[in-house]
Amino acid sequence: MTRYAAPGQDGALVTFQPRYDHWIGGEYVKPARGQYFENPSPVTGETFCEIARGTAEDVEAALDAAHGAADAWGRTSVADRANILNRIADRMEANLELLAVAETWENGKPVRETLAADIPLAIDHFRYFAGAIRAQEGSLGELDDDTVAYHFHEPLGVVAQIIPWNFPILMATWKLAPALAAGNCVVLKPAEQTPASIHVWMGLIADLLPAGVVNIVNGFGVEAGKPLASSPRVAKVAFTGETTTGRLIMQYASENIKPVTLELGGKSPNIFFDDVSTANDAFFDKALEGFAMFALNQGEVCTCPSRALVQQGHYADFMAAAVDRVDAIKQGHPLDTDTMIGAQASNDQLEKILSYLDIGRQEGAKVLTGGERADLGGELAGGYYVQPTVFEGDNAMRIFQEEIFGPVVSVTSFADFADAIKIANDTLYGLGAGVWTRDTNTAYRAGRAIQAGRVWTNCYHAYPAHAAFGGYKQSGIGRENHKMMLEHYQQTKNLLVSYSPNKLGFF
């Protein structure tokens, strides 16, 4: 076991500044209205830094900087841009532990996750898009002997990115890497719950990017996010969050006729067919881990496997083993490498989860384990902790239909394949799903029948670059994590060229 020193203590790997301004045009700029807000760590509930409270004036300044840099950045060679992305990745790799501790202190998640997932995935993401942009080619169509249609990729220019709080650095990376690779400049607004760790990242890599290519405006959605998302000076808006704000961003974008990409969450089914339990072997063990994955990142994942569908034939035995696996989850100090589940990211998130534990019980769902706020005592007493919770109930209940965004799974049984697919698809969303079976035909047919953008098959919660990630139904628009995201950050220029010396003869 290792316990990393908390920021501010002796021996801490990372030191947060007492105050973060906006990062605009390659330097820190004070907020136009001079206001700041406090940023607490969810680990203890104590404030650890102040953050600039951005407004429309700050957004305009950031857009000025981005537009000033866009022409030159868009003309850099893909080799140059790829080299810069690779250098960013190298710099992050050399500071992996520092970034992991910063991210854990900011978000509350266990450091074993930031060390093994968040930061390594972010590093790889920059490398993936460095490679993808080098390999991308335009196309040409030979229409006839005299006429050729050339298709070029061009950057959009200046794009807006609004980042969620559940993976502050990784989600920023998912958006930054393709946008920068494609030659865009970015104005990025971090979530107001988790605004500081991205500045630690920026401080590490700032010398690698030309001034104005990445700009960070902090602040609240209504004060900084809205002027950014509604600005006619951005060529595209990328947002991860919830449906009402997603719709509002589409409405703003419609006023300016700009594209959006949206990732708006889900209520992902995780399906365990009877044959999972035919042997007590490595695969069975893996499936139990797959069940417990709802607790990863305290359940604050858009693809949290928050509905478990377990076939009736093995339901009793499988659930007994699954609850045992959940009961083995160690809750504790997020900076302790043995801790498996940390703190929820904010007090309002904690309160919302508790409100769902309440309505779940009212609707008659049975608590198989957990079901309460966790009081870890000591310095963690003011933090935001929830016990991993397993409900048993019916898919019509609200806990089966709404994204709780906490360590809560709602379990129901199914009779056969058709029943499983019916329940799986009985949701407004379609972002992720899991299928567990030893039968490859069942796995294939279930994966194709589920209306979701990502179906993990005999695995869950893997997020490698090179596998497209995005939603069906109300879960959003666009596919991240894959080279196809490049085209969401590019215009297509068609040059239609005639090599004939002769006129058409019309005039």
Next chain:
Amino acid sequence: MARVDVTPAAADLIRSLRGAHGPLMFHQSGGCCDGSSPMCYLEGEFRTGSSDVLLESLRVDGVAEPVTFWMSKSQFELWKHTHLTVDVVPGRGSGFSLEAPEGVRFLIRSRLLTAEELAALQ
């Protein structure tokens, strides 16, 4: 019989936001991050349409006009058996909701509607 009520603390906040900004509306969100939270906007900021349901026009003492409470029709189908109470808690909720800069966040508390209440609402 109302589908949606507000707690005294939420009513205080609504009065204060109304005074600072103007007439207000709510749209109940769904999905990830701050999904399932009620979003408070200036009336008309969020354009509702045929895919939305007006659950309530909330009467709040000291606020001249009703505060509308909306939800998407598809989400309402899944929520219609529950009564909602708008409350407020300390927090930093994201999204574009008006109260976030005040260091507080609107929150929905739910209870099941009784058979009599459901009949009265239909």
